[in-house]
Amino acid sequence: MSEAGQSPNELVPLPVAQHHILLALADGEKHGYAIMREVARMTDGDVTMGPGTLYGTIKRMLAAGLIEETDERPDPELDDERRRYYRVTGFGVRVLDAETDRLQRLVATAETKRSAGAGRPGVIGAT
Amino acid sequence: MKMQERLYRVLLLAHPRQHRREYGDAMVQLMRDRVRDGGGGVRTLLVWGSLLADLVRSATVERVTVLRVGFRTGWWRPAAVAVAAVLAYAGVSAFFDPATGPWYKYTFGRLALLSAPVAILAGLMLRALHRRYGSALVAVGLLPGAFAIVLFWWPPFLLFGLFSIAAMVGAINDAENERRAAVAASEPAGSALLAATSWSPPSDRGSAEGSA
Numbered sequence: 001m002s003e004a005g006q007s008p009n010e011l012v013p014l015p016v017a018q019h020h021i022l023l024a025l026a027d028g029e030k031h032g033y034a035i036m037r038e039v040a041r042m043t044d045g046d047v048t049m050g051p052g053t054l055y056g057t058i059k060r061m062l063a064a065g066l067i068e069e070t071d072e073r074p075d076p077e078l079d080d081e082r083r084r085y086y087r088v089t090g091f092g093v094r095v096l097d098a099e100t101d102r103l104q105r106l107v108a109t110a111e112t113k114r115s116a117g118a119g120r121p122g123v124i125g126a127t
Numbered sequence: 128m129k130m131q132e133r134l135y136r137v138l139l140l141a142h143p144r145q146h147r148r149e150y151g152d153a154m155v156q157l158m159r160d161r162v163r164d165g166g167g168g169v170r171t172l173l174v175w176g177s178l179l180a181d182l183v184r185s186a187t188v189e190r191v192t193v194l195r196v197g198f199r200t201g202w203w204r205p206a207a208v209a210v211a212a213v214l215a216y217a218g219v220s221a222f223f224d225p226a227t228g229p230w231y232k233y234t235f236g237r238l239a240l241l242s243a244p245v246a247i248l249a250g251l252m253l254r255a256l257h258r259r260y261g262s263a264l265v266a267v268g269l270l271p272g273a274f275a276i277v278l279f280w281w282p283p284f285l286l287f288g289l290f291s292i293a294a295m296v297g298a299i300n301d302a303e304n305e306r307r308a309a310v311a312a313s314e315p316a317g318s319a320l321l322a323a324t325s326w327s328p329p330s331d332r333g334s335a336e337g338s339a
Contacts, residue, residue, distance in 0.1 A: 050181025
């Protein structure tokens with residue numbers, strides 16, 4: 001449970017944009033542009049978040065307690081002080097875990113159905 | 128880049144004020160990063176295309192969110208939107224001929240004539256308290272009316288009615304208290320009054336053209 005008493009399972013399935021941002025921040029704090037580039041890298045360029053979508057989603061994630069703003073700077077000398085950095089909270093990590101579990105179960109179900117349907121026309125796994 | 132940044136800041140006005148205050152600078156910074164790394168020439172145009180699409184999408188989401196929260200936390204915002212929308216609709220309806228148009232549109236037009244002066248008067252009185260805000264609203268309110276006089280009763284005026292509603296919804300969402308929202312609500316009423324006062328039935332126009 002989060003500090004507000006919310007269970008991680010209450011927030012899954014996560015909206016796609018929130019899921020992407022959580023994954024982008026999973027390996028450390030990043031500023032907005034770094035998040036955007038990481039999301040584009042993770043999705044092979046299929047998803048490019050604009051400023052409006054990114055900060056609108058960040059606002060909702062901050063309100064839900066999934067991420068938080070941080071004053072830490074990875075390398076202050078190379079960085080612009082005006083940039084705002086974000087990192088995943090403990091609650092955010094648990095929500096990400098819950099979402100990953102959910103997707104794994106979904107993939108497992110799809111694999112099972114595909115195996116069962118092998119060789120039968122008109123069903124998954126037929127070809 | 129300065130010019131592009133300025134243009135982007137103007138376009139950010141489509142977002143609610145609170146959102147702009149909180150994330151406006153960060154969004155401009157991100158826009159600069161994208162344009163800088165996007166390359167030049169045609170690529171800059173492509174980047175701007177995606178920036179504009181993103182702006183429209185996110186501004187719509189944020190505005191709807193503000194309205195949704197308003198429905199839950201304050202009855203006056205949606206109520207003001209509804210009243211102003213009806214007034215704007217009534218202003219447009221005033222262009223319908225009572226002899227051939229539906230009765231309710233004609234009635235709406237007459238109601239606009241009665242209610243708009245009251246709303247405008249209230250708006251002007253409140254303008255004395257919030258001069259800058261009120262002046263901007265009056266200017267926005269006068270624009271469609273001025274066009275209406277030029278265009279007379281042409282269907283394109285419908286667009287000004289829609290513009291009026293959009294401007295008013297934005298102003299109400301940005302309003303920080305009920306008084307400012309009331310000023311915002313008087314804006315479409317101003318448009319309605321100007322529209323209604325520039326209206327004349329087709330028969331009058333025919334006789335006027337005939338006598339001329």
